[in-house]
Amino acid sequence: MKNASKNDSSKKNAGYKAAEYVEDGMVLGLGTGSTTHYFIEKVGMRMAEEGIKVKGIPTSFQSLLLAKKWNIPITTLEENDIDLSVDGADEVDSDFNLIKGGGAAHTKEKIVDYAAKEFIVIVDESKVVGKLGTFPVPVEVIPDASRVVIQALEDMGAECEIRMAQRKDGPVITDNGNFVIDAKFSEIASPQHLEIDLNSIPGVVENGIFTQMVDRVIVGTSDGTKEL
């Protein structure tokens, strides 16, 4: 599930601005999505034009392919710590809690973003909200557990849908071989508690609520950027 994007120049401004925080020698977490696309592009351009050297840890096959296109060397969490991770979001609230997973990549994104020494979120203005929850919470599940996880989520008050693929019959299959359930809660009173509660359901691999430290939120606008 993606927010419709009429905001390409805003996304580009946010992505390009975040690339200014990249320093020679850094190991980067490479988020997923149409905003992070511009970050990866600009990092690749800086490598070519300025000669800076970085390595990237992709959060999806999408960001892996994009890194390869821009000749960004790939590494893994087994080999390196992450200096800076840059990632998009579907919603960000005033406490910098996030909903992520519109691109079904939130499991690897959470591993990489939470492990980074510094985490920058890049969004356009449509993603900034007073309170999380208009965007349904993506929940990655082991396929065999789908029915019982949906039951548990409904017991918690959510309306649930298994996310369907756009150009394939049947469900979206994540990079990890799982399904995504989009869970719409009428209210998210505590993102911190919901993040923990969702992961305690057997069969849930990871959910798209992110409540750990975000260092900076760069909001792209049509003519520049601002920071929250």
Ligand SMILES: O=C(CO)[C@H](O)[C@H](O)COP(=O)(O)O
């Ligand atoms: O969480 C994500 C992928 O799982 C993305 O970062 C999120 O969906 C934002 O995407 P976009 O920048 O294309 O709007």
